[in-house]
Amino acid sequence: MQNKRPGGRSAAVLHSVKLAVEELVEERGxxxxxxxxxxxxxxxNPTSVYRRWGDLQTMINDIATYRLDPQRPIPETGTxxxxxxxxxxxxxxHYSNPVNAALLRGGAASAGETESDCLRNRRAEAxxxxxxxxxxxxxxxxxVINHLVAPIIYRVIFLPWSLSDxxxxxxxxxxxxxxxxxxx
Amino acid sequence: MQNKRPGGRSAAVLHSVKLAVEELVEERGxxxxxxxxxxxxxxxNPTSVYRRWGDLQTMINDIATYRLDPQRPIPETGTxxxxxxxxxxxxxxHYSNPVNAALLRGGAASAGETESDCLRNRRAEAxxxxxxxxxxxxxxxxxVINHLVAPIIYRVIFLPWSLSDxxxxxxxxxxxxxxxxxxx
DNA sequence: CGCTAAAAGCAACTATTGTTGCGTTACTAG
DNA sequence: CTAGTAACGCAACAATAGTTGCTTTTAGCG
Numbered sequence: 001m002q003n004k005r006p007g008g009r010s011a012a013v014l015h016s017v018k019l020a021v022e023e024l025v026e027e028r029g030x031x032x033x034x035x036x037x038x039x040x041x042x043x044x045n046p047t048s049v050y051r052r053w054g055d056l057q058t059m060i061n062d063i064a065t066y067r068l069d070p071q072r073p074i075p076e077t078g079t080x081x082x083x084x085x086x087x088x089x090x091x092x093x094h095y096s097n098p099v100n101a102a103l104l105r106g107g108a109a110s111a112g113e114t115e116s117d118c119l120r121n122r123r124a125e126a127x128x129x130x131x132x133x134x135x136x137x138x139x140x141x142x143x144v145i146n147h148l149v150a151p152i153i154y155r156v157i158f159l160p161w162s163l164s165d166x167x168x169x170x171x172x173x174x175x176x177x178x179x180x181x182x183x184x
Numbered sequence: 185m186q187n188k189r190p191g192g193r194s195a196a197v198l199h200s201v202k203l204a205v206e207e208l209v210e211e212r213g214x215x216x217x218x219x220x221x222x223x224x225x226x227x228x229n230p231t232s233v234y235r236r237w238g239d240l241q242t243m244i245n246d247i248a249t250y251r252l253d254p255q256r257p258i259p260e261t262g263t264x265x266x267x268x269x270x271x272x273x274x275x276x277x278h279y280s281n282p283v284n285a286a287l288l289r290g291g292a293a294s295a296g297e298t299e300s301d302c303l304r305n306r307r308a309e310a311x312x313x314x315x316x317x318x319x320x321x322x323x324x325x326x327x328v329i330n331h332l333v334a335p336i337i338y339r340v341i342f343l344p345w346s347l348s349d350x351x352x353x354x355x356x357x358x359x360x361x362x363x364x365x366x367x368x
Numbered sequence: 369c370g371c372t373a374a375a376a377g378c379a380a381c382t383a384t385t386g387t388t389g390c391g392t393t394a395c396t397a398g
Numbered sequence: 399c400t401a402g403t404a405a406c407g408c409a410a411c412a413a414t415a416g417t418t419g420c421t422t423t424t425a426g427c428g
Contacts, residue, residue: 005374005425013376031241031294036415045377050416057215101296109293110215112286119342146355150338151330156397158295158303158337171330179299187402189395197406220385229407234386237407 003052016042017049021063026099030060030106057110064103064118068094074125080133081176086152087129088148088168091122095156096163105157122149139175187236201233201247205247210283214244214290227263237286241294248287252278257310264317265360271313272332272352275306279340280347289341307335323359 003010020041024033035056039046053059068091075086095101107118126144129136148171155162187194208217211222223230233331237243246354259270279285291302310328314321332355339346 003375008425009423010375011426022201027297029294046416047378047418048376051403078421105293105296109289110213110343112213112289112344117342118251143358145338145360146335147331151334153342154329154337157292158301174327174330187405192395193393194395194405218385230386231388231408232406239386 013042013044017044017059018063021060021133022099022103025102026058026107026123030102033060033061037173060103061110061118064100064107065121067100067103068121070121074128076132079138080129080139081172082102083129083132083147084175085169085172087154088172089165091149091152092163092165092168095152098160100117101156101160104153108157114172119153143175147171196261197226197228197232199221201228201243204249205244206283207286209286209290214286217244220245228305231305244290245294245302248291248320249305251284251287252305254305258312260316263315264321264323265356267313268323268328268332268359269353271309272336272356273349273363275333276349276352279336281346285340285344288337292341303333303337310342327359331355 001166003014004031017038020038021033024037024041033056034045035049038059039049042049049059053062075083075090077083077086095104104118111117126149127141130139130141130144151171152163154168155167187198201222202250204222205217208225217240219233219363220230221296222243223233233243237246259267259274261267261270275328279288292300295301295303307329310333314323314328334353335355336347337349339351
């Protein structure tokens with residue numbers, strides 16, 4: 001994706017490839033998408049795609065990783081609980097979009113092997129949120145991963161129909177219910 | 185996989201294909217395994233594979249689904265907590281094997297689209313365990329999914345190095361810690 | 369502007385994947 | 399044991415994926 005000419009034609013190509021990947025992954029599932037297909041849909045020469053990304057794996061992962069903008073503002077309401085609630089709702093909303101869900105499932109397939117992991121940014125954000133409150137934090141990062149992130153992601157991947165708007169708040173309620181100690 | 189001649193040569197083919205898939209998925213990750221590759225490794229004609237399963241997706245999913253025998257005995261110790269502990273340890277152990285982890289990641293990729301979901305059996309077992317104790321159950325199936333299954337599966341897929349022998353007991357401790365009410 | 373080189377396009381090619389028709393093997397029912 | 403047929407193997411073929419060398423366009427910079 002790094003590119004010494006980020007503007008003009010390159011940008012246009014990138015944009016249309018992105019769009020094509022998203023459409024195709026949603027339509028057919030990641031497993032049934034190929035580079036020639038993407039190139040045709042994007043109105044771009046397959047060679048350009050091969051040369052920029054090398055293979056499908058890399059390309060889709062790359063596109064998936066940056067779909068939820070890592071630069072976006074992170075909730076900052078004053079309490080950890082409210083921050084996490086806001087943040088979790090955002091994630092649920094994001095993955096309620098079938099495109100994003102499909103990209104996540106694709107990312108899961110290559111999670112063990114490649115460097116790029118499409119949830120890396122999410123975990124970094126969780127860390128920031130908790131650490132912001134230092135000693136006052138009543139839950140640990142591990143607890144956030146285990147009982148907030150994991151259930152959401154699990155459901156997105158395997159039980160997408162079980163997600164609803166209040167999935168996030170339900171999980172938060174449980175997470176904070178017992179004012180549990182921060183041991184993992 | 186249904187086959188009107190389950191014995192003899194067919195069985196041998198099935199067995200060697202299974203083995204080949206497991207080896208290759210572990211070696212190269214599911215995304216980089218192809219049917220011709222599997223056939224060659226198995227010492228079988230590619231045509232046989234194409235005719236039996238149709239495509240890679242179906243084949244791998246089929247093989248992954250039955251790797252943790254659905255017929256195996258389910259823990260029955262007398263208390264829900266002990267049963268779940270035993271059961272969760274089994275799952276962690278199972279997925280600590282890189283072959284199984286790789287197959288799971290593969291299954292995730294096609295979870296949204298196909299009928300066959302390689303965790304279906306796991307969820308059925310969770311239901312059985314909890315329902316066995318009826319009203320006495322202090323945790324709900326949903327809680328087991330959210331706070332026991334989900335964290336394990338999430339870590340298998342995205343953070344395999346973070347799994348250890350006591351991951352299961354840690355999660356069980358948290359699940360039962362507050363004698364939480366069985367609301368989800 | 370006008371250079372320079374990075375990135376895109378094109379075309380010919382190779383390699384791999386997937387299909388089909390047909391002969392062969394060998395499982396299973398009787 | 400035998401007949402019937404399901405599943406396998408083989409070979410030729412078709413379709414698709416990926417590579418390479420070269421030309422054309424054009425972003426970025428003085």
